[in-house]
Structure formats: C-alpha cells, structure tokens
Amino acid sequence: GAGVSQSPSNKVTEKGKDVELRCDPISGHTALYWYRQSLGQGLEFLIYFQGNSAPDKSGLPSDRFSAERTGGSVSTLTIQRTQQEDSAVYLCASTSGRGGNSPLHFGNGTRLTVT
C-alpha cells in the first residue's frame, strides 16, 4: 500500500510568514511522529500522537510551533512567524501500535527554507 505522504515536498517562505506542513500516515497506523532534520543535528523530535490520547508536545522548540491530527489520520504541523533557524527538513513518521519493535515508516519530508 501507499507509504507516508508529506506535502509540500519543498517550501520557501519569507521570514515572519506562517507555514503549514501536511502528513498522511499509513492507513491504520495509530502513532504519528514529527521530527526535524538539520545538518549536523540529526533527527530532533517535535511531537507525537497516539490514537485519541493527548499528544506529547515535549519536543516543540517554541510556542510558534503547533500540530494537529484530525480524525486520527492526517496531521498538520504549523509554524507561525517563521524564522531563519526554522529552515530544515521536517519528517513525518507513522507506526502501528506502541510496541517497542514497531519500526517507524517515514515520509519523504518537507524541505523548508526561510529567507
């Protein structure tokens, strides 16, 4: 079946503008994660959704970042008043269940450039 889908694949925005990044997880996957990938910084956890539970937002770097997951499926990551340091690749991943052995299935990411 289809893998994790992210859109847009590339986004260039001006400093101070808001952006929305979208993630379509694999159908039936209850867990959804957002990570940020920066050169030299590896994968930085942002937020985690599991079923209908309250999301774990502990990784969000500032209150300019927020995310929603509607109907337990599609998720949107919103960055308000973008700054140049927000430039990175934003990765979404989903997995089935909570089991420790469940690997993450990643999307292709959205490359965000803030000018």
Added chain:
Amino acid sequence: AQRVTQPEKLLSVFKGAPVELKCNYSYSGSPELFWYVQYSRQRLQLLLRHISRESIKGFTADLNKGETSFHLKKPFAQEEDSAMYYCALKVPPGGSYIPTFGRGTSLIVHP
C-alpha cells in the same frame, strides 16, 4: 533521559574494506535499538533492529549492554552502502514511546 551518541559525523572507506559505525546509548534498562538508513534522494528507512538478530545487506549489529553500544558492522563495504546512517533507541513499554535518534553518520564508500 535516554541519549544516543554517534561519535563520527563522517566515515570514509574504500570498497572492500571493513566498516564499523559506532553507536553508544545511555539508558539503564534494556532498550530496543534500531539502525535506520537514508540513501541519496530516498526516504529514511529501517535497516535492522537488534531484537531480530538479522543481517541485512551484509550489515550486522550486536547489542553490548556492558559497553552500552550497538555498533553497525559490515566486513566488506560496497559503493551502494554510501548513505546516512542513524542509530535509534526506544525504551520498552512503561517508558517513552518516542524513539531517540543519534546525529547520524555519513558513510562514503570510494571505488
């Protein structure tokens, strides 16, 4: 909090040479460990997980609890192994379900 350290940002070897990508973790219990790989222009994907004790594309990784390490090894590197490799740790149920990733090691295999 758990932590994953990949000390090498870049590892450069020649084709046919052995390769070892280092991964150390900090966690007092029994973690579940993974290696993920990202080839050029492809998405990040699972390479192998320690619980499966499998060899994938000639790569193996052994969990050493005494040294808290999970190094990735291959006896004879191939050019197609050139990629970015990430080590990840996930603690068992009762802890965090959020995988922690290392900063990644870029492997370049020269012809």
